[in-house]
Amino acid sequence: MFKKSFLSFLAVVFMVSILLAGCSSNQPSGGEEGQSNVKTKEIKKEGKDITIAVAENFISMDPHDTNDTLSYSAQKTMLEGLLGFDKEMKVIPVLAESYKASTNAKVFTFKLKHGIKFHDGTPLNAEAVKVNIDRLADPNNNLKRHSLFEMVEKTEAIDEYTVKVTLKKPFGAMINNFAHPAAMMISPKALKKYDKEVARHPVGTGPYVFKEWKPGDYLKVEKNATYWQKDLPKLDSITFKPVPENGSRVAMLQTGEADFIYPVPTEQAKAINGKKGIVVENDPSIVVRYMSMNTMKKPFSEKKVRQAMNYAVNKEAFMKVVMQGYADKMDSVIAPETQFYSAQKTYDFNIEKAKKLLKEAGYENGFTAKIWGSNTSSAQKAMEFLQQQLSQVNIKLKIEPMEAGTMSEKIWSVDDPKKANIELYYGGWSPSTGDADWGVRPLLGGKDAFPPKSYNTAYFDNGKSNELLNQALQTADPKVREEAYAKLQTLLWEEAPWVFLSVDHTMLGKREYLKGVTLLPDGSLTVTDGEIVQ
Amino acid sequence: MFQYFIKRLAGIIPILMIVSIFIFLFVHMIPGDPARLVAGQDATQQDVESVRKQLELDKPLHQQYLSFVTNMIHGDFGHSLKTKRPVIEEIQSRFMPTFWLSVWSMVWAVLFGLLIGVVSASKRNKWQDYAGMFGAVAGISLPSFWMGLMLIQLFSVKLGWFPTGGLDSWKSYVLPSLTLGAGVAAVIARFTRSSLMDILKEDYIRTGRAKGLHERKVVWDHGLKNALIPVVTMTGLQFGFLLGGSIVIETVFGWPGLGRLLVDSVSFRDYPVIQSLMLLFALEFIIINLIVDLLYGVMNPQIRYE
Numbered sequence: 046m047f048k049k050s051f052l053s054f055l056a057v058v059f060m061v062s063i064l065l066a067g068c069s070s071n072q073p074s075g076g077e078e079g080q081s082n083v084k085t086k087e088i089k090k091e092g093k094d095i096t097i098a099v100a101e102n103f104i105s106m107d108p109h110d111t112n113d114t115l116s117y118s119a120q121k122t123m124l125e126g127l128l129g130f131d132k133e134m135k136v137i138p139v140l141a142e143s144y145k146a147s148t149n150a151k152v153f154t155f156k157l158k159h160g161i162k163f164h165d166g167t168p169l170n171a172e173a174v175k176v177n178i179d180r181l182a183d184p185n186n187n188l189k190r191h192s193l194f195e196m197v198e199k200t201e202a203i204d205e206y207t208v209k210v211t212l213k214k215p216f217g218a219m220i221n222n223f224a225h226p227a228a229m230m231i232s233p234k235a236l237k238k239y240d241k242e243v244a245r246h247p248v249g250t251g252p253y254v255f256k257e258w259k260p261g262d263y264l265k266v267e268k269n270a271t272y273w274q275k276d277l278p279k280l281d282s283i284t285f286k287p288v289p290e291n292g293s294r295v296a297m298l299q300t301g302e303a304d305f306i307y308p309v310p311t312e313q314a315k316a317i318n319g320k321k322g323i324v325v326e327n328d329p330s331i332v333v334r335y336m337s338m339n340t341m342k343k344p345f346s347e348k349k350v351r352q353a354m355n356y357a358v359n360k361e362a363f364m365k366v367v368m369q370g371y372a373d374k375m376d377s378v379i380a381p382e383t384q385f386y387s388a389q390k391t392y393d394f395n396i397e398k399a400k401k402l403l404k405e406a407g408y409e410n411g412f413t414a415k416i417w418g419s420n421t422s423s424a425q426k427a428m429e430f431l432q433q434q435l436s437q438v439n440i441k442l443k444i445e446p447m448e449a450g451t452m453s454e455k456i457w458s459v460d461d462p463k464k465a466n467i468e469l470y471y472g473g474w475s476p477s478t479g480d481a482d483w484g485v486r487p488l489l490g491g492k493d494a495f496p497p498k499s500y501n502t503a504y505f506d507n508g509k510s511n512e513l514l515n516q517a518l519q520t521a522d523p524k525v526r527e528e529a530y531a532k533l534q535t536l537l538w539e540e541a542p543w544v545f546l547s548v549d550h551t552m553l554g555k556r557e558y559l560k561g562v563t564l565l566p567d568g569s570l571t572v573t574d575g576e577i578v579q
Numbered sequence: 580m581f582q583y584f585i586k587r588l589a590g591i592i593p594i595l596m597i598v599s600i601f602i603f604l605f606v607h608m609i610p611g612d613p614a615r616l617v618a619g620q621d622a623t624q625q626d627v628e629s630v631r632k633q634l635e636l637d638k639p640l641h642q643q644y645l646s647f648v649t650n651m652i653h654g655d656f657g658h659s660l661k662t663k664r665p666v667i668e669e670i671q672s673r674f675m676p677t678f679w680l681s682v683w684s685m686v687w688a689v690l691f692g693l694l695i696g697v698v699s700a701s702k703r704n705k706w707q708d709y710a711g712m713f714g715a716v717a718g719i720s721l722p723s724f725w726m727g728l729m730l731i732q733l734f735s736v737k738l739g740w741f742p743t744g745g746l747d748s749w750k751s752y753v754l755p756s757l758t759l760g761a762g763v764a765a766v767i768a769r770f771t772r773s774s775l776m777d778i779l780k781e782d783y784i785r786t787g788r789a790k791g792l793h794e795r796k797v798v799w800d801h802g803l804k805n806a807l808i809p810v811v812t813m814t815g816l817q818f819g820f821l822l823g824g825s826i827v828i829e830t831v832f833g834w835p836g837l838g839r840l841l842v843d844s845v846s847f848r849d850y851p852v853i854q855s856l857m858l859l860f861a862l863e864f865i866i867i868n869l870i871v872d873l874l875y876g877v878m879n880p881q882i883r884y885e
Contacts, residue, residue: 098833102843104662187633192623244663260662261673262746262835288744288833292728296743299736450611450848457615497615498624 090304090558090577093281097562097570098288098303102261107244108229109181109188114477117226118570119285122266123164124231124249127155127174127208128224134331134382134479134566136224140169140250142206144223146521150215153223157206161273163232164254171202176233178210190227193478217518217526221384221480226569252278252573261287279561279576298323298554305562307570309554311369322557327371327550331380331484331566332475334372335543336416336431337503339468344408351541353402355392357438358431362394364547367427372547378537379484380548382566383476385517385530389538392545399438411439417455418471420446428471431544442469457497462504470502473549477567481530486514489542503542510536580876587869594865595858599651602857603644606850613848617660634660647854657851661844666855669840673824674859676746677836680828681821683752684760689814692764693803696771696810701798703776711768718765727758727831744833755832759825763817770813775806807878815871819864 099118105111108120127141138144142156161169180186182197198213212219222228235248247255250273253266264285268278286303288294291310295317297303309317309325318325338345338354345351364372373381376388403409416431418424425446432442447455459465476484487499491511494501510533517529538545551564561574614631631637635646650657656666699711734754735743741753778784779802787797824838837856844852875882 102839184629187629189618189626192626241663259672259835260664260669261839286745286833289839290728290831290833293731293744293831293833296728296731296736300739300743302743302745448611449846450609450616453615454610454612457612497627 090556090579093279093577094284095280095282095304095559095562095575095577096284096286096297096302098286098294098297098306100287100289100291100294100308102287103258103264103285105244106247106255106258107188107231108226109177109186109190109231110244111227112189114475114568119264119266120229120247120249121226121251121569122253122283122572123247123251123255124226124229125251126224126226126229127157128220128228129226130224130479130565130567132563132565132571134384136220136479140230144220146220148520148522150217150219150519150521151212153210153212153219154203155208155210155223157208158273159206161250162271163230163234163250164248164269165232165234167232167234169230169250170205171208173233174208174230175200175202176236177228177230178208180236181228190225193222193225193227215519215521217521218478218480218482220521221478221483225478253283256282263287274573277573279574280572283572283575295554298556301556304559305553305555307551307553307564309552311371311552314369314371314552314554317554323554324557325552325554326563327552328564329373329380329382329566330475330549330551330564330568331382331479332473332549332568333375333378333380333484334368334427334471334473334546334549335375336546337470337472337488337543339465339502339504340506340542341462341465341504342468344406344412345414345468347406347408348540349402349406350408351544352392353399353406353408353438354435354440354544355541356395356399356402357440358434358544358546359394360391360546362434363427363430367423367430368547368549371550371552373550375545375547377534378489378543378545379476379481379534380566382479383481383484384479385481385527387531387534389534392541396437403438411441413441413443414468415443415445416469416471417445417447417452417467419452420448424471427546431471456502459496462492462495465496465504467502467504472502474500475567479567481526481533482514482518485533485537489537490514505540505542507536507540510540580873584869584873587872591862591865595861596648598861599648599854599858600644602854602861603647606853606857607640607643609845609848611848613660613850616847647851651858656855659844659852660849661847661852666851669852670837670855670859673835673837673840676834677822677824677829677838680752680755680759680834680836681818683756684763684821685814685818686760687756688760688763688767688817691760692767693771693810695764695768697775697798697803699768699772700775700779700806701794708772712772715765715768718761718768721761723758723762723825724827724831726761727754727828730754730758731831744831746835751832755828755834758831759821759828763814763821766817767810767814770810771803771806774809775802778802778806781805804878808875811874811878812871815867816864819860819867822863822867823860 099115101115103116103119104113105116106120108124111117125139127139128136129139131137140158140161142158145154157169157171163169178197178200181188181191181194184191196212196214196216198211201209203209230249231243232248235246236243239246245258252269252272254269256265256267258264265282267282272278288297294306295313298306299321314325317323338351340346360374364370374391376391377386379386416428418428428444432444435442456467474488487494488501489503489505490501491506495504513529513533517526520526551568553564558577558579560578561576562572565571614634614636615627618627618630658665659669695711695714699708702708731743731754734741741750745751784797784802787801824836824841826838826842828834829836829838841856
């Protein structure tokens, strides 16, 4: 008996292993057929419900209390602001019909579009806008985006459709703050009803209405049948799914379980692009990659050393090796899609020049320094690359990768800038307002930006540059601002507080039939025009 | 036995108290400032301080601990620093997916593990033994990460039988539980084999064979029953680990479970969530241990509880 049952067990095991082996080894012959089946089956999309797979969990659906781009992506399907960004990060009116800024950049007037209603039926009027701006401007609400509106003195509803916002002091970049997703409007009724819980019950004016959110599992939005833009939206529903593992996310696109995924891991982009109805798209973002140098510390206090390090790193190789070719060369302290960007003459790879500069600065024999950065594999790869490059000019880097919480403690627990341990830091920055001010001030804006106040890991404090930064904020006149930022960028490029590396690309993968869904240069998703065309 | 059970149950409370102190201290000792993480990238120092005050992280440690314990006794586990949802809700919505995934992984791990273990032990040093142990070593050594991705490639992408991830229907359980169970099955198989081999050398087994009992009855009834004690202990422990949620499996299969919640909250320094999760895991282990202890008596009536 025992023998018999054992034999049947063996037979089962044997069959299973044959099956498994057969599936993997028969790929060349059987696989072809399978693939063509899959192709005909998958190219046709049934219904107008789509699934978007993303890399992380959503944190909050309250735009005023959000600081991650991913949560904003989901929010933007349901909520809208007075202003917004188009695909080139240019400010465009959304709920506002028109807007006006006083030349001293202190008073901003918005005329609202008529007849727009929130999902709960509340009309969008000046009073509703006032409730939202007041909420953001009040420090007692402890909102994460208060900092973008802390300069607001008062907000007034002039008439049903006119709002006037007055600032305490001039702030030339304010229009961009209004276009930032943080300034999206929530129904005042919902704010009252849900209070803090509004983060889980978003009610806006957007093309899609909130349906359900199971944290860690999915978030679903449905078509807003009474959307104010004619003939939109064209999809019935969107389901967002967080799938942290790159390979699994790609598999979902391959099987058709997801119609759109982002980010696409750069190492798999080429392998899936164009196959089985999948398209991979990459476009320049506003995210810059840099290595900051602590300019208060020797030898980085020497401008020639900083320039030498810029010459010693081959940026083309960096983009190829570290970014798999999905990046552009950085040619200013901010990315080209950022407002008021102006291109500079790049530090082209030149070992001789680097050596010469080091010699002039008295570091002919090089030096040793430590570099801090995140412990993700891509950051480590980048730091190893920099280590190899700089070794050519006898600069020896000691790499110290750190987990995010530990690193923030090390960088921000500094009270006296002179005692800061940081030497080199590999980082990235995305100026979410799309304005030059937010691309420079938090990172290189002098003493006020030193850790722990902000992100000036280079401890860069230059009187001229601080002055230009301030000057540009004193007016809302784009011409004057542009001029100031042009001068500022030239100055920062010459001072080289960073080794300027590259500008990231956004990477998305989608099925061919899905049109109109895309990523903005700030890495957030836009789906308003999304439709299925087959 | 009932008395024993009550005594053990009462013992849970002091254990949890002690555990809570350690958890609290360890969690607060991880470097990193939750106030800064909550306040976010663009926050000014002033923002960070106001967040710290709001979260009561500015109070002395012992006060924080006391309010943590008092709130907990009142059933209030606090709010997540990251999502601001009540911790109890965060955990609730993710407990069941992890629980059922653990159960299914365990079911098939026990089935296959026992079968392979018994066959290997009774066919010691024959090809069945070698094949079984080869499978077991493979099960332990294959990284579950790799195995998960391979299963996805084969069964989702190529064959389209099962979904790549998420939790929609019973089909969603198949691939993750196979991946998760493989390692456990392998461990059970090895434990069963070695334990059963020892038992099969015992005198009473020889007696059984001598009086003409069928080999199957000798192995399965007389042998296995006694060989099971270490296996049950180990299986209980493995189940405890599974209930903690597998970070790797949950990441690969986009599973809405406890493992990812723990990792997310550790990297965010989400103190209330970490503390509650750790307490939950401690409680799970205590309960499993209790069940295992009670099972001993069922398997071997000679074991007495005092």
